[in-house]
Amino acid sequence: MSGKICSGNLIESLQRIQEKQGFLPRDSLIKLSRDTRSPLSRIFGVATFYHQFRLEPPGKVTIAVCMGTACHLRGNAENYEFLRRFLGIRPDRSTSDDGLFSLEKARCFGCCSLAPVVKIGDMLVGKATPRELQKAISRVRESILREEAARGAGGGKT
Amino acid sequence: MMRQEYWTLMDPCCDYCLHSRDNPCAKYVVCRMRGPFCHRSVECREKRQRRIREVLYGSQGVRINIGASSCGLAAGAERVLEAVKDGLRSMGVEAEVSAVGCLGLCFMEPFIEIQSEDGPSPIYGYVSPENVGDILARYFEEGSVDGAFAIRKRTGRFKDEDKVPLLDELDVWRKQVKWVSRNCGVINPESIEEYIVTGGYEGLSRALTMRPEEVIEEIRLAGLRGRGGAGFPTWLKWKICREQPSEEKYVICNADEGDPGAFMNRLLAESDPHRVLEGIIIAGYAIGASQGVIFVRAEKPLMAARLEKAVEDARRWGLLGENILGSGFSFDVRVMRSAGAFVCGEETAMIAAIEGRRAMPRQRPPYPASKGLWDKPTVVNNVETLAHVATIMAHGWREFAKYGTERSKGTKMFCVTGGVKRTGAFEVPIGTTIRTLVYDIAGGPHEGRRIKAVQIGGPSGGCLPERLFDLPIDYESLQEAGAIMGSGGLVVIDDTNCMVDVARYFTSFTLAESCGKCIPCRVGTKALYDRLSAIVEGMSSQEDLQLLEEIGIMMKEAALCALGGTAPNPILSSLRYFRDEYEAHILEKRCPAKVCRKLVSYAINRELCVKCGLCAKSCPVGAIAKTADGYFMIDESRCIRCGTCVITCPRGAVEKR
Amino acid sequence: MKVRINGLEVEAREGERILDVANRLGIRIPTLCYLKNVYEGASCRICVVELGNGKLIPACAYEVSDGLTISTDTPRIRESRRVTLELLLSAHRITCQNCPKKGECTLVELCSEYGVEGIPVCAECPLHGEDCFIARSEICLGPITASGCKAECIRDGRTCEGCRGPVTRRDVIEWARGIYIEHGISLEAVLEKLKTYCASSREFDLIREYLVVKEVVEG
Incomplete structure (x- = not known):
């Protein structure tokens, strides 16, 4: 029924790859190019156009700072700068050196009335201030490290 | 087909009911509410009426709604929902607990509403898992509505009902017209049954008894204009598309709401997805399309999920698919998730994205109505427009055209955010003044602040100063003043913001x-x-x-x-x-609002300073030092105006000058 | 069907673009990105023309319809094209010496036609296949002098004297500065030579600021 609209939509293929692997590895794109018989340049063109696609592996937790109007007016630009400093992310990168956090700017989440909003993993932090973010991130970091330690003690390194 | 364990209104009442996907009945929808029509049976009638009551108030006559759209969830609605269930359990009260959409009163999220068949129905704001137990105890054990934001109706059964204002008497509600958002925050968006009980799909049933031209005429009489920004007459777009000789045509629902500060489409599609879907089907019927696409913004996954669920349910009950309601009209819809690009909101760019290309617009004309998706005639309408279509078809154009101005009929949803007391999404007749919206409905500025402008229409719109607030909001007058209606995002800028x-x-x-x-x-x-x-x-x-x-x-x-x-x-x-x-x-190299960092200087207010030294520690350039008397001082020549000290100071003693 | 271009009523065919009609009539509409059947994306907006209703639209992509009124050269159009060219240049490194087109390009032509300042004589020089004086460590003002003279002096075997006045675009001057330094030419000497024609002008101060003062600050 869905016919032509459904068949081989490049964007949806890329979304599936990213969902499985967390990012778009070069090899997968080459394979997709072969399977769909469309030039790699075209696939790469689409992959770089949309915000959703990333070509580098992400950190364990993604922190997205909303850059919508309401959030900007209520201070998310400062929150972003704070997070960059706090996580120690270098100017040309988006992931912290320990590979735990990647920081990105997001477009409006549509929760403008809770502005400013920062999303840590799946958790939305409304009315965010640097102090609260600091607390929330420390909690998340601790739980990741604890998990890793537990796994490390259980079955060695993966 | 998967059968549910209990009987729902959508199921056949007895063996006489023959509606199925393969054998659709034209009166299926209306029959649910007022039927059965095909056979006489008091029993079947009562069975339906009983179920309708159950859907409205739960099996025990009490139902508790929790606003759980993206904004509610962000504010913690999920934990509140669990707390409500726990609270009811510990009190031994049986009541239906339902996750509904958003009332548009986002400032007091998360909210709950207790709906009772014979008692008062209070709405509570700023609910938390901690205070919800008290609220429930007061209502069910003490018979008190103390602490409620408002109540929907007075019954006289509770002693302190008079102390809580009626919802309809509050400015925030009274000055609104709940037309397209009537179900938002009222019904469970994931239940097709609740939509049907509130009159859903009756518009579609009616449209299918008319000729497509008559449907277009109805929309013309209503005077509906596109709610996505430009305000192009919807009927004209449809008519042009209908007249194209092509066999294949498409309907695209533009749910790629990207304007920062606008979320009415998300709110509508998350709170009442079937209304949007119904509008798409009607549009498809009017132009003679066989397929529809809902293009949803990547950042709004809940909206996509709810629309997908609606499509699935509608398909299951024969409201979508082959031969809809026996009319001979076949139509299917699929939901596509955008990969994130603001420009996708432009119709030709959106078409490129659906075709799997980079979302770059192309020169118009030719307009999509003659050459759109896969070069076939395509109608692109925005979520709110399509929801209006469904509502107009259900209630008739006269009801819709009652509201609005001469040139722009009906109502429009606006999202008011920024420096006001009550942020949220409000529906008002077109032609309402900005002042009414900002001061009466949204409650005006925060204490001690002064509103100096509003930005209407997001990054494509313009700002309007306070002295123009008596301007009626409609497409033409905004354009003349240098702003646009856009999708309806209204950001209030107060004196702490720099233009x-x-x-x-x-x-x-x-x-x-x-x-x-x-x-x-x-x-x-x-x-x-x-x-x-x-x-x-x-x-x-x-x-x-x-x-x-x-x-x-x-x-x-x-x-x-x-x-x-x-x-x-x-x-x-x-x-x-x-x-x-x-x-x-x-x-003057001066920022009047003291926002632009390079143009402000920082100083420490000695009256507030507690000499903790955190500012000196946090200063990245070491510009803050202790003076002989123990206070701290900022060395202006070394300060790089990063503002870190302002954030760090626990007492707010670092001041901007 | 009939359309009216610049007041001239002409016959046009269904599906024809404004640019096609104009070309047939010999009315010149400048284009940059347009390449028939290869790229028709209407990106550069240089070919904008004005319709009867006052809208500016790209001639390369707009299909004619009966009774259409088109003007191809009005002050508004010229202004729009000029600002577009200004923007284009601001994002364009004007290093024609290293460009395979050697300055023989529509962009340079259009810029001089629309009076867009910012292109130095150095862009014109290679058009005529002249050798670069600066490469021979001679003091030539080509890199900081506004073009439009068709590099007459250089074709005559002399260095550029800067008689058309300096280019004041910061990026161009910074580029020029790099070239002078690379070939070991003293910036003071360059300024000295520039004084001949514009010692008292505002532009001179600007250039001095970008060329020399900056060096002092950095040095």
Whole structure:
């Protein structure tokens, strides 16, 4: 029924790859190019156009700072700068050196009335201030490290 | 087909009911509510009426609604829902607990509403898992509605009902017209049954008994104009598309709401997805399409999920698919998730994205109505427009045309955010003044603040100063004043915000989102941004203002798509109304609102300082040092104005000057 | 069907673009990105023309319809094209010496036609296949002098004297500065030579600021 609209939509293929692997590895794109018989340049063109696609592996937790109007007016630009400093992310990168956090700017989440909003993993932090973010991130970091330690003690390194 | 364990209104009442996907009944929808029509049976009738009551108030006559759309969830609705269930369990009260959409009163999220068949129905705001137990105990054990924000109806059964205002008497509600958002925050969006009980799909049933031309005529009489921004008459778009000779046609629902500060489409589609879907099916019928696509923004996954669920349910009950309600009209819809690009909101760019290409707009004409998706005639309508279509078909054009102005009929949803007391999404008749919306409904500025402007229409819109707040909001008068209706985002700017900084923010947005196809937008936004950056950093001259205007006007005229053509609006409009702020930055190197960092200086207020030294520790350049008397001082010559000390100070003793 | 271009009523065919009609009539509409059947995306917006209703639209992509009124050269159009070219240049490194087109390009032509300042004589020089004086460590003002003279002096075997006045675009001057330094030419000497024609002008101060003062600050 869905016919032509459904068949081989490049964007949806890329979304599936990213969902499985967390990012778009070069090899997968080459394979997709072969399977769909469309030039790699075209696939790469689409992959770089949309915000959703990333070509580098992400950190364990993604922190997205909303850059919508309401959030900007209520201070998310400062929150972003704070997070960059706090996580120690270098100017040309988006992931912290320990590979735990990647920081990105997001477009409006549509929760403008809770502005400013920062999303840590799946958790939305409304009315965010640097102090609260600091607390929330420390909690998340601790739980990741604890998990890793537990796994490390259980079955060695993966 | 999967059968549910209990009987729902959608199921056949007895063996006489023959409706199925393969054998659709034209009266299926109306029959649910007022039937059965095909056979006489008191029992079946009562069975249905009983179920309707159950859907409305739960099996025990009490139902508790919790607002659980994205905004509610962000505010913690999920934990509140669990707490409500726990609280009821511990009190031994049986009541239906239902996750509903959003009332639009976002400022008091998360909210709960207790709906009772024979008692008062209070709405509580700012609910938390901690205080919800008290609320329930007061209501069910003490018979008190103390602490409620408002109640829907008075019954006289509770002693203190009079102390809580009626919802309809509150300014925030009274001045609204709940037309298209009538179900938002009232029904469970994931239940097709609740939509049917509130009169859902009756519009579609009615449309299918009419000829497509008559449907288009009805929309023409209603005077519905596109709610996505430009205000093009919906009927005309449909008529042009209908008249195209092509066999294949498409309907696209534009759910790629990207304007920062606008979320009415998300709210509608999350709270009442079937209404949107019904509108799409009606549009498909009117233009003679066989397929529809809902293109949903990547950042709004819940909206996509709820629309997908609605499509699935509608398909299951034969409201979508082959031979809908026995009319011979076949139509199917699929939901596609965008991969995130603001420009996708432009219709030709959206079509490119659906075709799997880079979302770059193309020159119009030809318009999509004659050459759209896969070069076939395509109607692209926005979520709110389509929801209006369904509502108009259900209630008739006269009801709709009652509201609004001569040239723009009906109601429009606006999202008011920024410096007001009550942020949220409000539906008002077109032609309502900005003042009513900002002061009466949204409650005016925060204590001690003064509103100086509103930005209407997001990055494509313009700002309007306070003195123009008596302007009625409609497509034409806003355009004349230099703003646009856009999708209806209204950001309130108070005296703590700098107009130049706001303009620079919007330009940074369009700069980042420009697709790069045409020069005016690709290079123009960069040039504008560079000039504005120079202004906020105090590195500019008077000539920059002229340059901003020159580039802005050229972009307006020569850019390829609406995104580029409207990108300079925030700058041009703020230059028109707030030139003095620009001049203060340029001539006096001063930011009147004390926002632009390079133009403010910091100092420590000794009366507030507690000598903790955190500021000195956090200063990245070591510009803060202890003085002989133990207080701290900022060395202006070394300060890089990063503002870290302001954030760090626990007492707010670091002041901007 | 009939359309009216610049007041001239002409016959046009269904599906024809404004640019096609104009070309047939010999009316010149400048284009940059347009390449028939290869790229018709209407990106550069240089070919904008004005319709009867006052809208500016790209001639390369707009299909004619009966009764359409088109003007191809009005002050508004010229202004729009000029600002577009200005923007284009601001994002374009004007290093024609290293460009395979050697300055023989529509962009340079259009810029001089629309009076867009910012292109130095150095862009014109290679058009005529002249050797670069600066490469021979001679003091030539080509990199900081506004073009439009068709590099007459250089074709005559002399260095550029800067008689058309300096280019004041910061990026161009910074580029020029790099070239002078690379070939070991003293910036003071360059300024000295520039004084001949514009010692008292505002532009001179600007250039001095970008060329020399900056060096002092950095040095």
